Amino acid sequence: MSxxxxxxxxxxxxxxxxxxxxxxxxxxxxxxxxxxxxxxVSQIAIDVMAEIGIDLKQxxxxxxxxxxxxxxxxxxxxxxxxxxxxxxxDIKYKRKMHLGFRSPYKNSKSHDEIKEKCRAVRDExxxxxxxxYHRILQKQVAK
Numbered sequence: 001m002s003x004x005x006x007x008x009x010x011x012x013x014x015x016x017x018x019x020x021x022x023x024x025x026x027x028x029x030x031x032x033x034x035x036x037x038x039x040x041v042s043q044i045a046i047d048v049m050a051e052i053g054i055d056l057k058q059x060x061x062x063x064x065x066x067x068x069x070x071x072x073x074x075x076x077x078x079x080x081x082x083x084x085x086x087x088x089x090d091i092k093y094k095r096k097m098h099l100g101f102r103s104p105y106k107n108s109k110s111h112d113e114i115k116e117k118c119r120a121v122r123d124e125x126x127x128x129x130x131x132x133y134h135r136i137l138q139k140q141v142a143k
Contacts, residue, residue: 001137002029004072004091006079010034010061012045012118013078013101017125019054024133031072035089037061044104044111048118052126064089073140076132078125079103099128 003021007014010033018032038061046056068090075093080102088096101124104117 001141002072003074003076004067004093005032006064006075006077006088008035008079010037011040012042012104013121015041015056015059016045016049016122017076017078017129019049019056020125021129021133023054031067033062033064033067035064037063044115044118048115048122064091067091
């Protein structure tokens, strides 16, 4: 089973999603990338994931173009907008999902506010991906 998380910068939400789902099952092939990747993972994302025992320190944002020749069972977009608004590039996939999360950085006035918003995204990702893994993926693998 292969899963691909797609975001704009691959510095926060998609990195957290990849790490959380990998934490559920190390045997899944899980990747993340961005449409316009930056050169580092958000330090705040690293910090809030460390709070729950997941290490993002060695992660490096990737460009979606590294994956144009792959085919995924699922592509999961994690970003702002609706599923219809999110443009998916030339990535082959069987099923598509969208998890809509506002950027923790947008309209934030302080480091602490960004961190709180990042924690909220992390916690919601845990809940959404727990459901996805236990109610969807495990049923498909069992078939």
